[in-house]
Amino acid sequence: MDGTHLFELVIAMFLAIIALHYLAHRLGLPPSVALLTGGATLAFVPGLPAIRVDPELVLIIFLPPLLFDGAWSIAVDRLKRHMFGITSLAVGAVLFTTIVVAVVAHLLMPSLPWAACAALGAIVSPPDAVSARAVLEHVRLPRRLQILLEGESLLNDASGLVLFRFAVAAAATGAFSTVSAVGTFLVLAAGGAALGGMLGFAWVRLIRKLRDDYLMIAATTLLCWIAYLLGEQLHVSGVIATVTAGLIASWHQHTVMSAGTRMRGTSFWAVLVFLMEATVFILIGLSLRDVVDRGGGFGLLVQTMAFPALVILVALVAARFVWVFGSDLAIRFANRIGLARSVPMGGGAATVLSWAGVRGVVTLALALSLPEGFPGRDFILVMSFAVIMGTVLVQGTTLGWVISWAGLGEVEAERSPMTMSQAEAAMAQVQFTKVSELAYDGGGKLIHPQLLKRYEHRATAIVDYAERTADYIPILHAHFDVVLEAVAVGRTELIRLHRSGQIDDETLRELERDLDLEELSAISAKAA
Template identity: 60%
Template sequence: MNASHLFELMIAMLPVIIALHYLAQRFGLPPAVSLLMGGAVMAFLPELPAFSPDPELMLVVFLPPLLMDGAWNISVRHLQRHMLGITSLAVGAVLFTTIVVAVVTHWLFPDLPWAACAALGAIVSPPDAVSARAVLQRVKLPRRLLMLLEGESLFNDASGLVLFRFAVAASVTGTFSAEQALQSFVLLAIGGAAVGAAVGAGWVIVARRLDDDYLVIAATLLVSWAAYILAEHFHFSGVIATVTAGMICGTYQHRIFSAAVRMRALSFWTMVIFLMEAAVFMLIGLSLRGVVDRAGGFSFVLHQMVGPALMVVLALLVARFAWIFLSDAVIWLCRRLGMRRYRRLGARSAVVLGWVGVRGVVTLALALSLPANFPARDFILVTAFAVILCTVLVQGTTLGLLIRWTGLQPPESDKARLSMSEAEATLMQAQLKVIQALAYDASGELVHPMLLEQYTRKAAAYCNYAGQEEALTPRIHAHFDLVLAAIGAARAELRRLHRVGDIDEHMMATLQKNLDLEELNAIALRS
C-alpha cells in the first residue's frame, strides 16, 4: 500500500469511525468494540489491499499523545499513595504473567525455544493504556481501583518492552542474564524519568514566555513526542519519559494556562485523542487480514492455531487473577502480623481488577516487530491478535455487567470533603472579599456600588444553594433555561443584522464569541 492509498484509507476511515461510534452509542457498546470489529470487517473487503502497519511508526505516532493525555489528568498525590500497588501490577504482574504464558506455550509446543515462549509472554502480558482508557471511561469505579488501573496502564509497557527485548535477544544469541535484564530495566526507568522531567521543565519555562494561545497549545502537543523520541534516542524508556513529562505539564498547567488557552486546549486535545483512539482500534482491525494471510490463510489459522491461542488467552487471564489474589493475600497476612499500613482490595475489587487487563496497540506492535525468521512468528502474531480480540470484545463489553454483579460502588471516603455547591460558595466568598476590599477609594467612598451589590447577591445565592441542592435545583434550571432562551433570541437578531447588512463579518464574529461565552457559562451553571 503506497502513501497515496494509505491517505485515502485514512480519509475513508473518518465516516466509518463516526458511524461506528454512533452505533456503539445507540446499542450501549464500548466504542472500542465497534471500531475493532469495523476495522476487521473492512480488512477483508476485496477492494482494499492488505494493510501491514509499521510497528515502530504505530508506536511513535499514537502512543506518546495518548500516554500524555492519561498522565496529564492523573492525580500525582494519589499516584504516590498507591505506588506500591501500581508497581506490583506494572512490574510484578507483567513478569509473573510472562512466565506463566511462557510455561503454557512451551507445554503446547515442546519444540519451541524457551526464549520464543518468553517473547510471546512479554508481548501479551502488559495491559494497554489506550484500551484501558477506552474501557474505563464508561464505568464508575472506586478511586483506589481507578488509580491502580490507570497507573498500571501508564507504566507497565516499560517492563513489558524490557522483557520482550531480552527474550528476542536471547532467542538470537542463545544467552540470557537476569541480572543484566534488571540493570537494563532500572536504567531505562531512571533515564526515561530524567528525560521526561527535563522535557516537562522545558515546557514550563517555554509556555510561560509564549504570548500566543496557539503556540502554547502546539508546544503542549510537541511535548509528548519530544519526550518519547528523545528518550528512545538515548535508549531509555520513552513510555516513562512521556508519562513523567505529562504529569509535570498537568501539574503546572493550572498556573500557566489562561482561561482562553485552557478552553481551546481542551477542545483541541479532546478531538485529537478521540481521533487517535478511534484510529488505533480501526488500524488494529485492519491488520487482521495481513496477520491471517501471513499465517497461511483463514482455514489454517482456524484449525491449527485458534485452539492453542485460546489456551494462551486463558493462561493470561488466570495468571492475572492469580497474581492479584496472591498479592491481596500477602497484604492480609501482613495485617495479621501487625503491619497495617496497607489495605486489602477485597474480593469484589480483586475480581474487577483482574478482569480489566485489556490489550491493544502495544501488543500488536511488538508482535509485528518480531524478526521474519523468529521461531513460531506466525503463531505469535495470531495469538497476539486473539488476545486483543478476546480482551477488548469480551472483557470490554462485560465489565459494566461484572461491576453491577459484584455490587462494587465507590466508598464514601472517595468523596471530596466539600460538595460542588459548597466549593462554589467558598470561591464566591473569596471573590466577595476582594470586591469588598476594593469597592471603596482611599477616602472610604464607595466607587463600585454595582459590583459590590452584584457579588454580595451572588455570594448569598451560592451560600443559600449549598446544602439545599435538591429543593432549589428546579428553580435554578428554570432560571438558566430563561437565560438560554434570551441568548437564542440574541443569536437570531444577530443573524438578522448581518443578513440585512447592518453589521460586518468582524462585528458578527466578535458578538458571536460573546454570546458563545455567555451560553457556555449559563450551561455550566445550570448543570
C-alpha cells in the same frame, strides 16, 4: 501505494471511523468493539490493498500523545497516594503474567524455545493505555479503581517493553540474566523520569515566555513526541519520559496558561485523541488480513490455532485474577499482623480490576516487530492478535455488566476533604474580600457599588448552598434549564440578524462566543 492513494485511504478510514462510532452509539456498543470489528471487516473488502503496519512507526505516532493525554488528565494527588498499588500492577502483574503465559505456551508447544515463550508473555502481558481509555470512558468506577487502572496503563508499557527486549535478546544469544534485567529496568525508568522531568520544567519556562495561544498549544503537542523520541535516542524509557513530562505539564498548566489557551487546547486535544484512539482500533482490525494470510487462510488458522489461542487467553486472564486477588489477600494479612494499614479492595472491586485488563496497540506493535527469523514468529503473531480480539470483544463489552454485578456502578470510594460546594464557597469568600478592598477609592468613597453587591450576594448564596445542597439542587437545575433556553433563543435571534444582513460575521462570532461560554457554564453547573 503512492502518496495520493495513501491519503485517500486515510480519508476513507476517517469516514469509516465516523460511521462506526455512530453505529456503536445506535447499537449501544463500546466504540472500540465497533471499530475493531469494522476494521477487520474492511480488511477483506475486495480490491482494498493489504495493510501492513510498521510497528515502530505505530508506536512513535500513537503512543506518545495518548500517554501524554492520560498523564495530563490523571489526578496527580491520587496517583501519588496509590503509587504502590499502581506499581504492583504495572510491574508485578506484568512480570507474573509474562511468566504464566510463557509456561503455558511452552506446554502447548514444547518445541518453542523458552525465550520465544517469554517474548509472547511480554507481548501480551501489559494492558494497553489506548484500550483502557476506550473502556473506562463509558463506565463509572470508584475513584480508587479508576486511578489504579489509569496509572497502570500509563506505566506498564515500560515494564512490558523491557521484558520483551530481553526475551528477544535471549532468543538471539541464548543467555538471560535476571539481575541484568532488573538493573536495566531501573536504569531505564530512572533515566526516563529524569529526562521527562527536565523536559517538563523546560516546557514550563517556555510557555511562560510565549504570548500566543496557538504557539503554546503547538509546543505542548510537540512535547510528547520530543520526550518519547529523545528518551529512545538516549536509551532510557521513552514511555516514562513522556508520562513524567505530561504530569509536570499538567501540574503547572493552571498557572502558566490562560483560560483561553486551556479552552482551545482542550478542544484541540479532544479531537486529536479521538482520531488517534479510533485509528488505532481500525488499524488493529485491518491487520487481521495479514495475520490470516500468514496463518495459511482463515479455515486452517481456526483449525490449528483456535485451541492454543483460547488457552493463552484464559491463562492471561487467570494470571491477572491470581495477582489481583493475591495482592488483596496480602494486604489483609499485612493489616492483621500490624505491618500495614491499607484498605483492601474487596471481592467486587478486585473482580472488576482483574477483568479490566484489555490489550491493544502495544501488543500488536511488539508482535509485528519480531524479526522474520524469530522462532515461532507466526504462532506468536496469531496468539497476540487473538488476545487483542478476545480482550476487546469479550472483556470490553462485558465490563459494564461486571461493574453492575459487583455493585460498584454508583460507588464513590474516596472523597476530597472539601466538597466542590465548600471549595467554591471558599473561593467566593476570597473574591468578595478582594472586591471589598478595591471597591473604594483612596478617600474611602465607594466607586463600585454594584460590583460589591454582586460579589457579596454570590459569596452569601454559595455558602448557603454549601450548607443546604440537597434542598437547592432541584431549584438550580430548573434555573439553569431556563438559562439554556434563553441561550438557545438568543442564538436563534443572533443567527437571524446575521442572515438578514443586520450584523456582520465579526459581530456574530463575538456574541456567539459569549453565548457559548454561558451555555457551557450552565451545563457544567447542572452536572456539578
